[in-house]
Amino acid sequence: MIENGEQILLRAEGREYFAVAGDEKPMHTDLGIVDLKAVPGREWGDTIASHKGVGFTVVRPRAPDLFRHMKRTGAPVMPKDIGAIIAYTGLCPTDVVLDAGTGSGVLAAYMGIIARKVITCEASEQFAANARKNMQKAGLHNVEVRHADILQEMEKLQGEGLVFDVITLDLQDAALAVPGARKLLRTGGFLATYSPFFEQASAVRAAVETEGFQDIFTITVSEHEMEYSKRGTRPSTRVGHTGFITIARKF
Ligand SMILES: C[S@@+](CC[C@H](N)C(=O)[O-])C[C@H]1O[C@@H](n2cnc3c(N)ncnc32)[C@H](O)[C@@H]1O
Known part of the structure; x- marks a missing residue:
């Protein structure tokens, strides 16, 4: 389960973004706005939708x-x-x-x-x-x-x-x-x-x-x-x- 404050990598349509699960500030992307407060409690690999309905896959960042x-x-x-x-x-x-x-x-x-x-x-x-x-x-x-x-x-x-x-x-x-x-x-x-x-x-x-x-x-x-x-x-x-x-x- 993803904890509040954990570093996350969000990927959608060939783009990727670093963020913090539970961040008060939503993440603005050209694929829509993602509510990071909705991430804690979800499982790694889950998909979270932006306000435009684009699904972002949430993974744990690795060294590469x-x-x-x-x-x-x-x-x-x-x-x-x-x-x-x-x-x-x-x-x-x-x-x-x-x-x-x-x-x-x-x-x-x-x-x-x-x-x-x-x-x-x-x-x-x-x-x-x-x-x-x-x-x-x-x-x-x-x-x-x-x-x-x-x-x-x-x-x-x-x-x-x-x-x-x-x-x-x-x-x-x-x-x-x-x-x-x-x-x-x-x-x-x-x-x-x-x-x-x-x-x-x-x-x-x-x-x-x-x-x-x-x-x-x-x-x-x-x-x-x-x-x-x-x-x-x-x-x-x-x-x-x-x-x-x-x-x-x-x-
Ligand atoms: C090639 S870069 C290191 C890259 C780093 N290993 C990496 O993977 O991101 C070399 C760095 O050494 C620093 N540096 C040079 N002489 C130093 C010294 N005497 N003590 C500490 N840092 C030094 C430079 O400012 C520079 O940022």
């Missing part, structure tokens, strides 16, 4: 919905790379995660859906505020967005005696944060970095080796969507490079 609907402030980590980070770090529901930079918070949100707690740091106040709104929209109360430079924040976190199971870094100077990551990781914990360029990935490689991390590997993940057309079927010819992921483990 967040990827499409979160307000972007920059390039997010793509789902194929997020998948690799989750798989190779073994992210799980007991984990406490440190992430930087937050950007729009896409990676942080995917991890927040799985992990117990995510602290994510963003140097730009404006981007941090946007990411906070995105987490609110996603209903992710376990993702704490801090407006902070990760290098300074890492020192503070050490002072607070915090330890993390997984640390993810997606920022230009990720290599500089590697020594701090080593101090904050639990033994057996994983560091995952995402670098769009060879040079950044090489700097990270050198840093994780210097810091004594083990089980180090760097990958790029290729994804080729099939294109179906009258002429034939083939992998998409769009160039697919996103970034290099380096995984390293603390022992």
